[in-house]
Amino acid sequence: MGKISLNDSYEKKFGWNMKVQSVNETEPGLSSRTIRDISGFKKETGRNRWIHDFRMKALKHFLERPMPKWGGKLDGIDFDDLVYYMSGVDKGGDNWDDLPENIRKTFEKLGIPEAERKTLSGVGAQFDSEVVYHKVREDMEKQGVIFVDPDTGLHKHSKIFKHWFGKVVPAFDNKFAALNSAVFSGGSFVYIPKGVQVAMPLQAYFRINAPKFGQFERTLIIADEGSRVHYIEGCTAPVYSKDSLHSAVVEIVALPGSHVRYTTLQNWSKNVYNLVTKRAYAFENSTVEWVDANMGSRLTMKYPSVYLKGAGARADILSVAFAGKDQHQDTGAKAVHLAPNTTSRITAKSVSKDGGRTSYRGLLHIAKRADNVKSSVRCDALLLDPESKTDTYPYNEILNETAVTTHEASVGKIGEEQMFYLMSRGLTETEALNMVVTGFFDAFAKEIPLEYAIEFNRLIQLEMEGSVG
Amino acid sequence: MLEIIDLHVSVEGKEILRGVSLEVKKGEVHALMGPNGSGKSTLSFVLMGHPKYKITQGRITFDGKDVTHASADERARMGLFLGFQYPTEISGVSLFNFLKTAYNSSREEKVSSMEFREIMKDKMELLGVHEDFVKRYLNEGFSGGEKKRGEILQMAVLGPKVMILDETDSGLDVDSLKVVSNGINKVASKENGILLITHYQRILKYIRPNFVHVMIDGRIAKSGGHKLAEELEEKGYDFVRKEIEDG
Numbered sequence: 001m002g003k004i005s006l007n008d009s010y011e012k013k014f015g016w017n018m019k020v021q022s023v024n025e026t027e028p029g030l031s032s033r034t035i036r037d038i039s040g041f042k043k044e045t046g047r048n049r050w051i052h053d054f055r056m057k058a059l060k061h062f063l064e065r066p067m068p069k070w071g072g073k074l075d076g077i078d079f080d081d082l083v084y085y086m087s088g089v090d091k092g093g094d095n096w097d098d099l100p101e102n103i104r105k106t107f108e109k110l111g112i113p114e115a116e117r118k119t120l121s122g123v124g125a126q127f128d129s130e131v132v133y134h135k136v137r138e139d140m141e142k143q144g145v146i147f148v149d150p151d152t153g154l155h156k157h158s159k160i161f162k163h164w165f166g167k168v169v170p171a172f173d174n175k176f177a178a179l180n181s182a183v184f185s186g187g188s189f190v191y192i193p194k195g196v197q198v199a200m201p202l203q204a205y206f207r208i209n210a211p212k213f214g215q216f217e218r219t220l221i222i223a224d225e226g227s228r229v230h231y232i233e234g235c236t237a238p239v240y241s242k243d244s245l246h247s248a249v250v251e252i253v254a255l256p257g258s259h260v261r262y263t264t265l266q267n268w269s270k271n272v273y274n275l276v277t278k279r280a281y282a283f284e285n286s287t288v289e290w291v292d293a294n295m296g297s298r299l300t301m302k303y304p305s306v307y308l309k310g311a312g313a314r315a316d317i318l319s320v321a322f323a324g325k326d327q328h329q330d331t332g333a334k335a336v337h338l339a340p341n342t343t344s345r346i347t348a349k350s351v352s353k354d355g356g357r358t359s360y361r362g363l364l365h366i367a368k369r370a371d372n373v374k375s376s377v378r379c380d381a382l383l384l385d386p387e388s389k390t391d392t393y394p395y396n397e398i399l400n401e402t403a404v405t406t407h408e409a410s411v412g413k414i415g416e417e418q419m420f421y422l423m424s425r426g427l428t429e430t431e432a433l434n435m436v437v438t439g440f441f442d443a444f445a446k447e448i449p450l451e452y453a454i455e456f457n458r459l460i461q462l463e464m465e466g467s468v469g
Numbered sequence: 470m471l472e473i474i475d476l477h478v479s480v481e482g483k484e485i486l487r488g489v490s491l492e493v494k495k496g497e498v499h500a501l502m503g504p505n506g507s508g509k510s511t512l513s514f515v516l517m518g519h520p521k522y523k524i525t526q527g528r529i530t531f532d533g534k535d536v537t538h539a540s541a542d543e544r545a546r547m548g549l550f551l552g553f554q555y556p557t558e559i560s561g562v563s564l565f566n567f568l569k570t571a572y573n574s575s576r577e578e579k580v581s582s583m584e585f586r587e588i589m590k591d592k593m594e595l596l597g598v599h600e601d602f603v604k605r606y607l608n609e610g611f612s613g614g615e616k617k618r619g620e621i622l623q624m625a626v627l628g629p630k631v632m633i634l635d636e637t638d639s640g641l642d643v644d645s646l647k648v649v650s651n652g653i654n655k656v657a658s659k660e661n662g663i664l665l666i667t668h669y670q671r672i673l674k675y676i677r678p679n680f681v682h683v684m685i686d687g688r689i690a691k692s693g694g695h696k697l698a699e700e701l702e703e704k705g706y707d708f709v710r711k712e713i714e715d716g
Contacts, residue, residue: 422559422567423541425545425567426574426575426627427570431574435566439561440560
């Protein structure tokens, strides 16, 4: 993670762009030609022809399916004007020095190679449509840990890849999952063998560089029995006047007794629509944790989900959002209990400022056959001024009477007394406000590794300074 | 050092303070006593610059500067401190982090967490609190005694020039009262002044004031030396009220 000083704006820290000659790209707009081009770049032929067919079916579904009527305003997306595939490399590698200079410089500026040396078990770096760098530490590799891009997953680990790909999030799940399924490129394919504990996190960093561009990465994580892994993703983009689209699909398979944590620090520029489907299957006695922070983007619609399919499985979802001027964070969580003795805990915290809007949208489903389910949902929203908005849409489908569920929600404003107390000790109004907001998010900051917590708190301060364009 | 000149204050159109004058000089301890609702707490908030209170007449000077319209943080950075009767709870903010930020706010040279831990050490010992106390969220789930210890700890660390202590003795058991009073006495010096606001005379057994003032109905009705406090204990506030009525 890069360092930002307090006075840096988003533009200065993340919002710049680099001149990069594209090696492969599709014409603006979306048609079956686009799919053929992408499949061509990726050599999806022969025994891998199925993925091309998968894309074509998904495209058809995407084109036929109406835009969702709920959530945020999507009318700023011009599907005909976007470029759906663009890459500055033909193929990624595992050596930063082999990359085109400006791509390498981009990730250096963002501090990725530095973080890799210090605190990570593996790194993937995506630049526009392709993962340009992917490397997992040697000791992890020796234990059989796979951490590659999906193309490599498809070509080199085709059996397990094909077995799970598109199973957790089917192509027809929703309009944007269909779009991703049609044009996906980049992302990660992760496999953790039985019993392997990956001590330090695997990190993926997603960078959009091109304007009027769509990034559609796809991530599939399979944690085999009794294994443990923490996957972290971060993302940023240049500030452009025209809107871009980021629409990812993430599928997690937590096999019996495994433990998967997936942390996101979403920090897109405010001209990016962020429409993402994230879902996990949690089998017997496994644990899936989504730790999801949304700071950037114009509109985010994202509801990390856990389908608790095996007895004793656990889901823990922590979702935090910050909406400033012209931002709408429509976020939340879904826990679908399909087996007995499963538990879920959902914690959502949001702050709205300068007319920003946050929405909590959640689903708790407890199937008839799922006895002795425990679930708790807690959402807290903080409004920093009268122009800002927050709303909650909790949906409950509880079909089993043995379930024990709790739901708590609060909407708060920063009290005059809190501000006076802090200022009476010498904190300026801005410092006091920062402190209350940082404190409000403390439950989140504590859950992420220290470097990320520091970065997160800096981002909050950056937002609070109001210097983000 | 802190001078209050003919101060009139209203809250929501109602006049609470009706011409208060008082001066706290270096090395002095003033006790401000009075019945409930006489305007003591209002005075403490106004002195610290609470935005809810409107000064309609008079002024406040501190350390030679007119601070009548200065914000709370400006006053704090000049060296004014208010120990709250009901300290506010702030979730997610540790006492340590908060106090470090406050400490740094009035200093050019900022200290690191490590340096600040050293600065805190003696003061924590003085107030009989441990590492886990300062790691807790600010006043959240604190007992009455812990809240007041926290206030005096903050005061001791920040080292202000004038300290206004609003009902610091309320809600304290005898042991806590001793610890807190001892803390205040240790911080008090020839270089700073204290305005101790209290309803009861109890704390004055531990902290000996040079001056005692009685506030009634938004005015200082009577001032005197330490003896006045004993007289009040004996006769109650009614004798002062009677004196006013008798003219």
